[in-house]
Amino acid sequence: MPTPDQLPRSKAEIIFIFLFLPVVVGFYLIYKYPLWFADELDAFYLFGKQPAFWYGLTYTTLVSVTCLYILVRGRNAYSIRKEPEPLNRYQKGKFSMILFSQLCAFFLVPFVIIPLSRGVDFWHDLPTEPVKSAHVYLWPAFTSLGTALYVFVLITLVVYFFGKRYCSWFCSCGNLAETVGVTPWGRKWVMKYTPRGEGATKLEGVQKIMMVLALVTGVILFTDLMKLASVETIVEKSLSFQYFVTDLIFGSIIGVGSYPFLGTRIWCRYGCPLASWMHWLGPTIKTKFRVVANGQCKGIGLCTKTCPMGIMVENYAHKDKTPIMGTFGLKETPCIGCGGCISACPTKALSFKNIMNKNE
Numbered sequence: 001m002p003t004p005d006q007l008p009r010s011k012a013e014i015i016f017i018f019l020f021l022p023v024v025v026g027f028y029l030i031y032k033y034p035l036w037f038a039d040e041l042d043a044f045y046l047f048g049k050q051p052a053f054w055y056g057l058t059y060t061t062l063v064s065v066t067c068l069y070i071l072v073r074g075r076n077a078y079s080i081r082k083e084p085e086p087l088n089r090y091q092k093g094k095f096s097m098i099l100f101s102q103l104c105a106f107f108l109v110p111f112v113i114i115p116l117s118r119g120v121d122f123w124h125d126l127p128t129e130p131v132k133s134a135h136v137y138l139w140p141a142f143t144s145l146g147t148a149l150y151v152f153v154l155i156t157l158v159v160y161f162f163g164k165r166y167c168s169w170f171c172s173c174g175n176l177a178e179t180v181g182v183t184p185w186g187r188k189w190v191m192k193y194t195p196r197g198e199g200a201t202k203l204e205g206v207q208k209i210m211m212v213l214a215l216v217t218g219v220i221l222f223t224d225l226m227k228l229a230s231v232e233t234i235v236e237k238s239l240s241f242q243y244f245v246t247d248l249i250f251g252s253i254i255g256v257g258s259y260p261f262l263g264t265r266i267w268c269r270y271g272c273p274l275a276s277w278m279h280w281l282g283p284t285i286k287t288k289f290r291v292v293a294n295g296q297c298k299g300i301g302l303c304t305k306t307c308p309m310g311i312m313v314e315n316y317a318h319k320d321k322t323p324i325m326g327t328f329g330l331k332e333t334p335c336i337g338c339g340g341c342i343s344a345c346p347t348k349a350l351s352f353k354n355i356m357n358k359n360e
């Protein structure tokens with residue numbers, strides 16, 4: 001039976017890609033910069049609701065329906081077998097959490113519960129500036145105490161115990177990547193087109209630059225907020241860069257638009273400043289997160305092909321087809337703990353380190 005990466009693009013997939021690209025570019029431009037195309041902020045509101053609502057509804061529906069399908073089907077979504085084995089506890093937990101976070105934290109609370117609790121006319125949104133830092137790009141942590149606690153305290157604790165699982169269990173961007181990545185086309189995009197190898201890994205340095213730029217923006221905004229230094233043009237230029245380059249071009253258009261060509265995690269691997277921060281944090285605070293190989297590897301390589309982060313997983317499980325008991329964590333790789341490699345391995349040669357076992 002051919003693995004998903006061996007299948008050519010079908011006609012339906014090619015038509016989808018032709019429609020997908022202009023829709024992604026056009027939609028994000030109108031959504032983030034409506035005043036480029038019209039005189040009023042609410043020019044593109046539909047049935048009185050802002051584009052963010054319809055975007056959130058579509059996004060959440062796609063993620064939720066896929067999660068429900070995986071959970072109800074109850075079969076290993078990473079297996080290449082015709083009759084996959086049952087979905088394991090880890091993946092059940094992951095897809096349940098994705099469903100919960102996407103539905104509640106990223107849609108119902110911001111778009112339904114908060115507007116209703118304010119007693120405003122639900123079907124008549126007031127003209128508002130679109131959000132241009134939707135994916136916690138690190139710099140907002142310098143502008144409010146709540147976000148600072150979230151990024152510097154909560155996420156630090158999460159990284160210590162769970163590594164970068166925030167990216168595969170909770171983050172809204174990651175929710176789309178995880179769910180699309182287990183659909184038939186999405187699996188092929190991940191397995192066939194995710195950049196791998198030395199060059200692709202070296203290029204991950206771009207993400208460090210994105211992190212430094214986000215931190216610099218954060219410090220500029222903080223000094224401005226504290227009235228320590230307020231150079232209006234520098235504040236404006238830094239924010240414009242974050243809004244236009246980081247949020248629109250990289251995070252939105254390339255981040256989503258590149259799914260069919262480069263897999264589902266290009267933004268998460270090369271762009272997201274928060275991911276780079278977590279990657280740096282992991283070894284610094286000695287995170288307990290690791291993936292371990294148990295010496296049962298047969299060198300089949302499905303783990304590497306399944307990894308959406310382009311990690312050469314098999315290098316830790318065999319050397320020239322001879323099994324080894326290697327291990328990796330955030331010091332060696334940008335692993336997001338999705339568990340895809342573990343679920344894909346037919347010989348059960350991989351697992352997460354058990355953080356409750358003190359002997360390991």
Ligand code: SF4
Nearest residue numbers: 167171174268272275
């Ligand atoms: S890398 Fe960034 S955008 Fe991607 S899932 Fe992680 S936190 Fe979210």
Ligand code: SF4
Nearest residue numbers: 297298300301303345
């Ligand atoms: S760890 Fe499993 S999937 Fe990866 S190469 Fe070895 S046998 Fe194949």
Ligand code: SF4
Nearest residue numbers: 307335336338339341
């Ligand atoms: S190494 Fe495994 S757990 Fe880590 S990101 Fe890749 S597939 Fe997911």
